[in-house]
Each structure stands twice: as C-alpha cells, then as structure tokens.
Amino acid sequence: MTGIHLVEHAPAVRLPLPAAVGQALTASRIVEAAPDPVLPGHWRLRAGSKVGAVTFRLPGTQAFTLRITPKVPVARLFFLMGYALSPSAAPTGHDVDTAEHTEVLPAFAHAYERQLSRALGQGLVQGYRTTEESALVVRGRVREADQIRRRFGQPLPVEITYDAYTTDIPENRILRAATERLLRMPDVPHDVRRRLAHHRARFSDVAPLVRGQALPAWRPTRLNARCHRALRLAEALLRGASSEHGEGALRVEGFLFDMNKLFEDFLCTALREALAAYGGRTELQAKDIHLDHDGTVRMRPDLVWYADQGPARAVVDAKYKAQKPEGFPEADLYQMLAYCTALGLPEGHLVYAKGTEPHTVHRVRNTGITLHQHALDLDQPPNALLRDIGDLAEQLAISALV
Structure with a gap:
C-alpha cells in the first residue's frame, strides 16, 4: 500500500503519481489536486482543513492511503472535540488519552479503545427496549388495532408490545458500530486493533446498525454514566467526521475531521458556557x-x-x-x-x-x-x-x- 502525507493548510507539494491516483484525489475533493503544468506525470497536492487518514481503492490499482496531519498537536485537537461534545466531561483535556501518537487516526483509535475498555469493565450496559412482535402467549400489552387488521379475528398469534431488559439497546449498538468501523480503517495500531477485536466479540447479542440510517437516540443517565465518554467518541466517528463512500468504481474509506467545523463547535460551546455567568x-x-x-x-x-x-x-x-x-x-x-x-x-x-x-x-x-x-x-x-x-x-x- 502506497502512502501520501500532507499537512493541513501547508503549501502545495509536487509528487509523481499515476494518472488514476491523481484523478481519484481530485474526485474525492478531500484535497486540492491538479496535474503539474511543468513536470509531466507529477501532481500538485494541497491539503485544506480536513485532517485524518483515508484509503483509496480503485480496480486494477494498488490501494493507497492519504494522511493529513493537523497543525495543532493531536492532543489539543482531541481536547477541542471533547469539549465541544460535552464541556463537563473534558474540562482540562486529560480525559482523552491519545498516548504518544502524532497522527489523528492512531490517536483516535487508542483514545476510543481506552474509553471503551473502561465502559465495558463491568460488562455491557443493559436497559429496557420496547419490542413489538407476534407471539403465541400474551406478554405485555396487546396491540388491538394491529390484531384486528392483521389477524381478522383469529385469537392466535397475538400482536403484542412489551419492554425487554436487554443489552440490545442504542448505547451498545452505537459502540458496536464504532468498533467495527475502526477495525476497517487504515493505520489502527496492531495492539489497539487486537483489543478492539476482543471488544467486538462482546457485542455478539447486539444488533448491528443499518448503514445509511440515523444513529439511534440515547439519553445520558446515571445507569449509563460509565459509557458517556466512549459514546461521545463513537458518535464523533460515526457522524459526519468519517468518510466511507464510493463514486463510480472509486472506494474511499477512512476517518476525517473538518477543522473548520471542529473549531466552530468548540468556540461556540466554550463561549456559550462562559456567557452563562452574565x-x-x-x-x-x-x-x-x-x-x-x-x-x-x-x-x-x-x-x-x-x-x-x-x-x-x-x-x-x-x-x-x-x-x-x-x-x-x-x-x-x-x-x-x-x-x-x-x-x-x-x-x-x-x-x-x-x-x-x-x-x-x-x-x-x-x-x-x-x-x-x-x-x-x-x-x-x-x-x-x-x-x-x-x-x-x-x-x-x-x-x-x-
């Protein structure tokens, strides 16, 4: 796998690239890419405000990874993100452990795995989930309208709804989806990948999320308090901060932060907190x-x-x-x-x-x-x-x- 390394908002660099690779970078719109007017076979690349790592896959072409390093230290980037997601959970920035990683994706994977490990230290969180099904015995409440419409007066099966105490709840679905997503990404350190695979096995009774559908809603409570930080990171991964799509034969998969949005979210959240005193x-x-x-x-x-x-x-x-x-x-x-x-x-x-x-x-x-x-x-x-x-x-x- 070949690699391209750029720095956020740095001057354009000139690199020798196959035409298919340069065209893929142009189509992705992640960076500015154009053929060099002086040197044939070279492309001028310039990173904007997006940072992270993505892998490009084209039929008949070796996959390559684009890495974009932020100008601010990675630990500071995660403080900005953590504060924007939950001011009370990241007052000093020490809650997100990025180890010694200097690249965004390895640091995020390490931080998420640490928080996930703490969240699952006492096992998966359980909660009540409303379930509707057809059954041969009555449990919970009979859905009379559905019974009449679907069964035409027959007594069995019965259309019922009930609250089941289970691990298959929104919190665990989100954590499972984020764990599986990280396992598909490039640059996740080997030891972190191994621990994430172990955590994934613990979600075997949790239904996977359907790609393309909105994330399920969850509400912070005392019962799921140990999962809050892991859930905030998982949502950051699954909502808008990641890239996984295809345009024609081009496949792009990875994880990106938009520093424009990250700075805006942090500043507005921090300023809102500070203005509350007035x-x-x-x-x-x-x-x-x-x-x-x-x-x-x-x-x-x-x-x-x-x-x-x-x-x-x-x-x-x-x-x-x-x-x-x-x-x-x-x-x-x-x-x-x-x-x-x-x-x-x-x-x-x-x-x-x-x-x-x-x-x-x-x-x-x-x-x-x-x-x-x-x-x-x-x-x-x-x-x-x-x-x-x-x-x-x-x-x-x-x-x-x-």
Whole structure:
C-alpha cells in the first residue's frame, strides 16, 4: 500500500503519481489536486482543513492511503472535540488519552479503545427496549388495532408490545458500530486493533446498525454514566467526521475531521458556557435572521447572545482558515457587517484560530458599527485556552451591558 502525507493548510507539494491516483484525489475533493503544468506525470497536492487518514481503492490499482496531519498537536485537537461534545466531561483535556501518537487516526483509535475498555469493565450496559412482535402467549400489552387488521379475528398469534431488559439497546449498538468501523480503517495500531477485536466479540447479542440510517437516540443517565465518554467518541466517528463512500468504481474509506467545523463547535460551546455567568441566552447557528424585510436573504451567525426576553446583545462568527499574509480576509468583515445590520448591533466579533495580530478593530464609515477581529491561539494548554475565551466573554458582556 502506497502512502501520501500532507499537512493541513501547508503549501502545495509536487509528487509523481499515476494518472488514476491523481484523478481519484481530485474526485474525492478531500484535497486540492491538479496535474503539474511543468513536470509531466507529477501532481500538485494541497491539503485544506480536513485532517485524518483515508484509503483509496480503485480496480486494477494498488490501494493507497492519504494522511493529513493537523497543525495543532493531536492532543489539543482531541481536547477541542471533547469539549465541544460535552464541556463537563473534558474540562482540562486529560480525559482523552491519545498516548504518544502524532497522527489523528492512531490517536483516535487508542483514545476510543481506552474509553471503551473502561465502559465495558463491568460488562455491557443493559436497559429496557420496547419490542413489538407476534407471539403465541400474551406478554405485555396487546396491540388491538394491529390484531384486528392483521389477524381478522383469529385469537392466535397475538400482536403484542412489551419492554425487554436487554443489552440490545442504542448505547451498545452505537459502540458496536464504532468498533467495527475502526477495525476497517487504515493505520489502527496492531495492539489497539487486537483489543478492539476482543471488544467486538462482546457485542455478539447486539444488533448491528443499518448503514445509511440515523444513529439511534440515547439519553445520558446515571445507569449509563460509565459509557458517556466512549459514546461521545463513537458518535464523533460515526457522524459526519468519517468518510466511507464510493463514486463510480472509486472506494474511499477512512476517518476525517473538518477543522473548520471542529473549531466552530468548540468556540461556540466554550463561549456559550462562559456567557452563562452574565445571564441572557445564547443561540448557536441562529435561525430566523434575515437581511431584508421580505425575509428572502437568510443568515445564520455561528453564535448570537440575546437578552432573556429581549433583543440581541452580541454576535460572533468563528473562522478557522489560513490567514492572508497581510491580515484577516476582508470578505469576513462584509459578512459580519451584514449580521450587525440585520440584528441592529453596534459591534460584531470575528474569532480566528490564529492571526497576525491578537485583536484588530475596524470602525465602519457612516454606520456607527465597530467590527472586532480576535485571534485565538490554539497552541496553548487547555486551561489557558478556556481563559482566553472567558476574557472574550467578559469583553462581550462589558460592551453589551454598559
């Protein structure tokens, strides 16, 4: 198996590749890929905001793996993900053990296996599951409407519904699906793969998930508390963070994080937690906001902070992207200006993963609107990162409540 290694948002690299491989990379849209205009047989590849590892399989071509390394340390990436999924479960980032792995997929597999092992230390969690079936004896409640419609007055079999105490519950179905998914992925360390295979055997009485269907819903309770962290990681793997699809004869299977989405989720969650001390309410991916009176131009700011029963106090947008050498992208300012105009706010805040200046202020002519651009350094300990977000929340509160 051949391999291609890129770094998130790094300059383009030139590599000799077969035409089929280059075309597969282009079709996947995971990275920017184009034939090199100077060297025949070479392709220029550039990674964007997606990080992780995926394997490409084409008929008649040797499979190859694309690995994209994040710029932030892997342990920091998992802290961002863990905090976004559950702030109370990852206050310092030490809950997710990534060992010494520097690549995303090996680190994730190790972290998930450790949490799964802790979750299953006392056996599989059991719970009640509502079951509907036809039976020769009455158990639970008779579904009278179904009995009449299906049996036409015959007494047997009986259409019944009952609650069964079983291990075949949503929590275990999700854990089984994530375990099986990791076992199909590249770059999972051998010792981790062996332990995952052992865990998979413990789910033999749990029904597999049907591919393409939504994940079953589960609710955090005292009874399944030992599974919460493993379930959060499993959902991150199974929902949107993974890639497993085919386009024609192309098969792509692996695990990817979109750093744009990850940074947005983390920032909005952390800022919501910090703003709770100042009252009001926050809405993430705010709805029902339009630029025009007719409501035809819809907008969705990442975070809007409202008074309890009143208008908006502040608007924030997260921007994780490569910065221009001379400063922040101007298009983001136009977008924030539209948000402030629609919400009737005198100030708007753009927060970047990193920038050339820690804080830039723009006073827009003829409007009375001030736009702030903040740079949040992700390459610092979790406590310091949360402290910076707390300072930003305090700045928003001072501006809104004076």
